[in-house]
Amino acid sequence: MPTEKLLELIEKTLDELLPPASARPAKLSEAMRHAVGSGGKRIRPLICMASAIAAGGAPEDARYAAAAIELLHNYTLVHDDLPAMDNDTMRRGKPTVWAKFGEADAILAGDALQALAFAAAAKSPRNAARIVAELAARAVGVVQGQVEDIAREAADAAADIPFIYEHKTADLFIAAAVMGGLAAGAGDAALGALREAALSLGLAFQYEDDLIDGDSPYEAGKTRKLVDTLTKRALAALSRLPGDASILEGLAAKLAGRKS
């Protein structure tokens, strides 16, 4: 299935899960839909579906898991943007949720998106409880990374970058891949390969982000080398999967060379 078809399935599933405009209170539905938007890159749900394929399954197996990871990712963005956190008023060229709907409703919309992520995960036709457990564990991990990151910024201290990047960024990549594998009924070996690939991919993504932002914790040459090493490590793990890993391989190459 070409990537555009996967993206269509992701958008359709998100639309099916999000409260309709008619749901009460209308303001909450609007804020949730504003947060999730449409037509984004949807990297994490793509990884989820591509992982189901690489594990020998079909992307449809993972459509609820994929929507779950995107909903969860978007709740973290809504809360990250809050005045008490990054205090950002714009995201993806639009006002952030708090800038548009107010602080209280942004906190609440984020909360509802997290709950909806678990509602989506529980809908998986296969391995639903294990998928929820994976998502929940990584959702706690993301917060651990975020708290550590804030502490670092406040103290301006020598930071434990690997801990922060593993949890703040890579944890949701790992959840995406493992949930996709579980949705396709993957065994332990395939799940292990997916976890390893996603960890490397997630770290590479974050270091690449730093390079794009000119905000790298290390000297640029060293960071570039790290991205290359991590991408190679991801590809090696992907080669151990039983199914067609070409979409994941393509994503790995694209993430390492992206410009935004």
Add this chain to the structure above:
Amino acid sequence: MPTEKLLELIEKTLDELLPPASARPAKLSEAMRHAVGSGGKRIRPLICMASAIAAGGAPEDARYAAAAIELLHNYTLVHDDLPAMDNDTMRRGKPTVWAKFGEADAILAGDALQALAFAAAAKSPRNAARIVAELAARAVGVVQGQVEDIAREAADAAADIPFIYEHKTADLFIAAAVMGGLAAGAGDAALGALREAALSLGLAFQYEDDLIDGDSPYEAGKTRKLVDTLTKRALAALSRLPGDASILEGLAAKLAGRKS
């Protein structure tokens, strides 16, 4: 099993689930444990375990579901207390999470508690996916009630009190009861009776709260009558359950006559 034994099992399970003091970052673990506290009334997890018993099961069946509902309830309190929401600095005689740990970490500790609630729910040995789905649906409901309540306060308008109370308060009572029933393997008839009883109990609890706070939306005599009617309705639903509903009956009587 006497109520004190149920409370012990609840505290033990919460302690097992919450990150240990040694977990990184220590501040997050502390904030989460501060939020959940210990020795509270634990009404919702008691309802959950008592519902498992009333459905013919054992309280141990529902220990993870019970912990899940308490974790979820406590995340809502952490976020409700925030400056952008109720701006409360004290709760249960202790500083609120944001007053003690700062606003950003309070938002994040609440987020982690919600994720941990779903991790707990997914651990249920029986019907885990349905338990997660019930918790997720009601967790969205709580936010709907809260957004509507804030809109009401801001507009100072004639409020849709039943909508707000059903979602803001009763939804977590319903989740507690239904999750307990599911954990005990209850059939549809018992689940329906539990849902009905918990809705009435939750509404009675909220109206009673209003009477205690002297902040009733209706004239006090009318509110008192409502509490009585709802309590009777709850008891009638409980009488349809196959197991021993005496703990739930005792809770219903206690909630309707409490002083704090």
